[in-house]
Amino acid sequence: MMEELIFSAKYPFSKTSKKILEESGISLSPQIISSALLRIRNSLKGTTSKISALKKEDYIQEISNYAASRMILSCMNNSYLTNKFAVSEAKRAYSYLNYEPEETISTLSEEFNFKIKKSEDKYFVHFSTYLKHSPGSLDYRLINRDLHHGYIIVNKHELLRLLQEAIRDRVQNIPLLKTHPREIKEAANSLFSELPKITTTKITFKKGDNPPCIESLLISLKKHHNLNHQSRWYLAVYLINKKMSTEDILDLFSNFPDFKEKTSKYQIEHAKKQGYMVPSCATIRGYGLCTANCNIKNPLSWKFKREKTSGKNER
Ligand code: SF4
Known part of the structure; x- marks a missing residue:
């Protein structure tokens, strides 16, 4: 039994761990919730917590805090957090596996x-x-x-x-439940309120550099919201035409919760090779992505038009 517990604490995503939890039941005590929150926070920082269990109860707590973390993530339904957590748990498992028979x-x-x-x-x-x-x-x-x-x-x-x-x-595949226990909802809310502080943003555009439609996409990106394929494609093509490097675009796109470097890199390089031009404002309007009437024909003319207008106003 002790062997199974140690194995499950190291590999809490395993069937053995699931079986142990089914038999022991999951407690949502303040201690478990706080360890679960710490586990998620650590994954956001790119660090992992190691097992510090000594006795049977400690191992069960360890397994429970993994399960509670997943319940909190299910309640939050934020793929950025879930992906970060999955990456961190997989790295943690690797670090144990390296020393296993x-x-x-x-x-x-x-x-x-x-x-x-x-x-x-x-x-x-x-x-x-x-x-x-x-x-x-x-x-x-x-x-x-x-x-x-x-x-x-x-x-x-x-x-x-x-x-x-x-x-x-496996870890990133978290079922979305319709209802959650009160303790889980409270933990999810507390983590939500911390999100802007604990996630990083690498966006460094100056105000007025980009037209309102692009600004609006960048704001979503900053908040780690997911964008649909068309919005991402438009943003990528716009940035490519602004001569931004693939690395910098990838840096920006890494703010998407479901960011996959390999796929994004392929898509950006493909768009570059194809020499895609920024669509006209009329087309962007058709996509439902136009957010203002800038009185220009193409979003790339925004800065030029803005400088011209502010020059006139200064005279
Ligand atoms: S008018 Fe053109 S540049 Fe302005 S928000 Fe609409 S699509 Fe973007």
């Missing part, structure tokens, strides 16, 4: 239905598992790997990175 690695691989075979210090990962969970970096591209009868050879670190991605996927 083969047996534990294989238990977790089975948990995620990894198709793998081991030979000496190499692992053979079935390409379907590999494709599903490989990280976005170049090293993991299939084109850079050897394929042997449907299996890719990876080392231990690479296998653990695949597991890390699988864990992130």
Whole structure:
């Protein structure tokens, strides 16, 4: 039993942990709520908390605070926070996995239905598992790997990175519940009120640099609201035409709660290659994104028109 508890405290997203919670029930004591809030706050700061349990009850509390964190995130329904939490939990699991015996690695691989075979210090990962969970970096591209009868050879670190991605996927999949216990709602509200202080923003435009439609998108971005595909595309094309570098656009877009660097980078570079021009104000109006009557034909003329008008007013 103690072994299962230790395993579950390290890997609270596992089926074993779920079973323990079902048997023990989840307490929403002030202590659990405060540890759950700390866990989420830490994930926002990019840090993770380690287990400090000594006895059975401590391990159950550890598992409970993970479950309470997920309940709070479900109540908040903020994908930025959820994604941050999932990344942090996956990194935490990786840090434990690194020191685990083969047996534990294989238990977790089975948990995620990894198709793998081991030979000496190499692992053979079935390409379907590999494709599903490989990280976005170049090293993991299939084109850079050897394929042997449907299996890719990876080392231990690479296998653990695949597991890390699988864990992130599972943790970020938080069901949205219709009702939440009072303690969870209060915790969610307290975290909401802290959001502007604990999240970072890297937007540094000067007032009047951009037309009202773009300003409005940038305000949403600052608040970490999600934008639909068309709004993102318009913002990206506008910034590209303003000669902003891919890195700076990515920096801005990282404020989106569902930011995926690999996908965004591909889309920005694709838009650059295609040489997309900023659509006319009439088209933007058609998209429902026009927020003012600037009396110009294209949003890119905004600064020029503004400078001309303020020059006239100064005379
Ligand atoms: S008139 Fe053009 S620049 Fe002004 S808000 Fe509308 S779309 Fe944007």
